[in-house]
Amino acid sequence: MEKTKDYRLYLAFVVFFLILLPVGNLLGFVSTNTISLWGRYFCFAIVALGVDLIWGYTGILSMCQAFFFCLGGYAVAMHIVSAGAAASGGSGVPDFMTWNQVDTLPFFWVPFQSFGLAILLGLLIPAAFAFVFGYFIFRSRIKGVYMAIITQALALAMWLLFLRNETMLGGTNGLTDFKNLLGLSLSSGNVKLGMYVLSLLVLCGAYFLSKKLVGSKFGKVLQAIRDSESRTSYTAYRVLDYKLAIFMISALLAALAGMLYAPQTGIITPGRMDVKASVEMVMWVALGGRGKLKGAILGALTVNFLYSICTSLFPDSWLFILGFLFVITVLYFDKGFLGALEMLGAKFRKNKPAARPVAETETLQS
Amino acid sequence: MNYTIKVWAGIALCLLMGKNAAAQSDSIGILISQVLDPPHDSARSMALHKLVALRDASSFPFLGAVNDKKIYVREGKPVTTGEETGEDSGIFPLYNLYPENTPVTDASGKPVAAEAGSLQKVDISRTDRLSLGPVLAYLNLANPDPKKRIIAYGQLLTTSDSSKMNILAEALQLEKDKDALTAGKEILFQMKLNASLSETEAQAYIDSLDSNWGENVTNILQDYAASAKLPAAKAYAAGKVTALETLQSRIEKAQNLFSGISLGSILILIALGLAIVYGLAGIINMAHGEFMMIGAYATFCMQSLFIDTLGINSDMFFFVSLPVSFLIAGVFGLILEKLVIRHLYSRPLESLLATWGVSLILVQLARSIFGDLTAVKAPSFLAGGWQVMPHLILPFNRLFIIGLTIVVVSLTYLMLYRSRLGIRIRAVTQNRSMSSCLGVETRKVDAITFFLGSGLAGLAGCAMTLIGNVVPDMGQTYIVDSFLVVVTGGVGKIAGAIVSGLGIGFLTKVLESFYEAVYGKVLILALIIIFLQFKPRGLFPDKGRIAED
């Protein structure tokens, strides 16, 4: 029964997003703006899957996912910008560098002129970063809150680094002025629709792979680590390996999302990777319902959708709304929107009051 | 030609006779009154020409004001205006120009200020002003602003007038500002050194330059050592340069040490509350930085209350602000504890997320109430600094923060280790359920601790107004750093917070002096991670079997 319900949900999701919206766009009912907005939400949902894998399932709170997201985003952006500069003739040096009196392309930009290498590096660099950083953190058994704080400090340090002009990544302004990707004009409506569909497909792929992962014995070990790290190692599992693997997987998901995100927005700036951005990514998952992959996607989509609505309707109060949502979710809806929905569903089905609220059982434990 | 020689001879004579020669002063006074109120058309330009020709230092303030078109007459005497008091106030302080260059005072001796429009202005034609050309380089020597005088001294170097040394010496005799005097003497000695023809004379001036110890002394001596023709003096200058450079690098180190300590004290002030709360209740309070912000805004409000509402224009507000910011931030903390935190004890990750939400709300609240940027005026007694030696000045505001930190840390220590409340707090920190069995009201202890922790942050915020602007997201600048302090120090350890706060503050400043600030930060993070490889539980870990569970 659970299975058929799942399939119905998948079907509804696919019909709505993969058929109704694109067809509506082609017929002119749905604006290209809406399409590209949802395309970006799907990218956020991919990040959220990664956050859920590492936090929801493994219990490691990583607060630097936005940094990995931006590494992916910058990789693609660097390709678009450098390829654009090469195509326009001249020295092949992007405009912003010329303004900073740099007249040869820095060595680390060179590989990004090739699309294949850019994609490869966009995945390799975050993975390598997660590996090295994670190795030292997990090796010394930094966990829980310490992990959250250290990763937050990493996000802060990297953000500051990207803000600098001499890192040759555009400083505060980031990279922008994207024109073509693989010869396709990024401003055309059809390309935008294509990016939307691509993001959706990648999201679906990421979801099913994550689901497989979580259902495998590997996934059970992850949950075992979350439950009792010491018991896991006394049961002869090398916790360090598993933690590193899932940290890298979540970094890769974030980077992948960043790669899809940058061309759709047309700009990538360090603002996307500050401490706040990472915490927000965690909050999508907390709000949607952590420990459930569907919850992560639901959270990312709804929070960002809400954000778009609120910032246009009442721009000043968005932070209030988000802040209250944080507090109330953590206090009263431990299981997030998904948990609340399920509770509501149970209430309707049984036609009697739902189970007592979570919060009361979760009060002070010594 | 003949005339010029005569005038120069006259000037030389006058200088020899000293500037107080009565006849001279009188004639300048008469000439000035002729400029202000010329008896006939050509009298003003004639008087000006004569004043220029005289090149007397006492007339420079007046001529300077003429050149600046800021010449007014008040009670028959020439006056000029200084820097506007406050922005766009239209009120200017007044200065006498002759015979003395002093602020204008009323009968009771208070300085007088006036609106520009209310003064009787004397208009001087452009042609007349152009006649000041030959003495332009000297006019600012008497400028009321010491900074402008320093610039004027410097400009003399490029003037070709051969009497510049005498005029400079003359001007320096009137110089009262310490910095300007040092700068002026440096110029004078430099000129004399460059003009010296004998070894002994040159070495004497090198010594003078050295003991005067002005801003550019190293450069001057370096240049001299590179280009002079006197071999012994050249070597002597080179030796002095080396000595000065060593001294300077030592001073730089001292300065770094000091700024490291002062940054460390701020971190300690913030981290202290965090460490206590985290140790006691396992709460990671991301809104802690916002309590600091609340403290800063409380200080700002006290300033507005005192100065704008009550009209008490004194530094009193700051002393009142210290306890008030503590109380207000503490009360906010208490409210937060009652509404949110108490549901989250011993769930650090959840508390981290919920308090992050709270911090968003508080920042936005501050933004909608106060706007984006407000500044608290530092109390005047904290302006300036303690000059330990030339070129080593420790600013009073930083010293104050260090002092405040020492006092606060000592009080916190006494509270925790010498009071009944402290015993309870430590008991709950170590074993909550056992304390509660022994009759400690843990809820109450939690609330009080949270109040104290938030209050400490508020106090830190009050101190922060001394060195920076008050902005809604000021807390977020420090929160990550202060969490690093807590992590490095070990959970809930005051000693840990102090040692690691000082260590991180100090290292940051030292690394910043070698690298850019940003790379310093990256390095600090790397160092902390390496440190945690060896001491994963911080500097002062709990020991024993239970601690490892």
Next chain:
Amino acid sequence: MLLSVQDLSVSFGGVHALNLSHFTLRDKELRVIIGPNGAGKSTFLDILCGKTKPDSGKVLFNETPVLGKTEVEIANLGIGRKFQKPSVFPSLTVYDNMLLAFKMKKSILASLFFKPTEEIDTRIREVAVKVGLITELKKVAGELSHGQKQWLEIAIVVLQDPKLMLIDEPAAGMSDEETEKTGELLMQLARHHGIIVIEHDMKFVEQIAKELVTVLVRGKLLVEGSFDEIRNDQRVIDSYLGRANVQLENF
């Protein structure tokens, strides 16, 4: 010798928690360690399983040095540990708890491509019957009673198939009937495994201590002997008496 320990010492903040000059265990021996609170019993097991690093000493397990190895390496050598406070995976099902424990390759790749087999399933059910959890296999471990969690943890240790089991207070929080069942289980296990049991409940000790009992007091080995010898040893009685320990009434 399955296990031999020499001059093992560890101190926490200046207090000697353990100072054990000599300790040996034969293969397939069931040894009970008793002693008043703070005698260093749990610390001893903590050192054996790699949880606590001693200050000095030598521990040989099947002639292989144990100290300095990680928990995983020690577990792979064949030492399994059951803690005083039940340590299971509360959000996984009882079956999954046991599946994770089952002795097999435990690398990442092996876990990723793991396929359940008939053999594993049979073995898990066999053990589940032994510990009385056969009807609870689908339940989430967090919902088990305290006693059931203890058994689940024993099952986890059994499925690892270690040569040496370190069992810390298995009977705590169990009814008399459950305690007796646990005792029978341990004696059955002792036919194939070396076992060290820490226990306070003297009735339980009497049930299982068919061989040697070791008494630890203040980190030191006080006496070693059969249960009857220990029961009548004046030093043992004194050490319990001197501390006015509650276990006295069991003597």
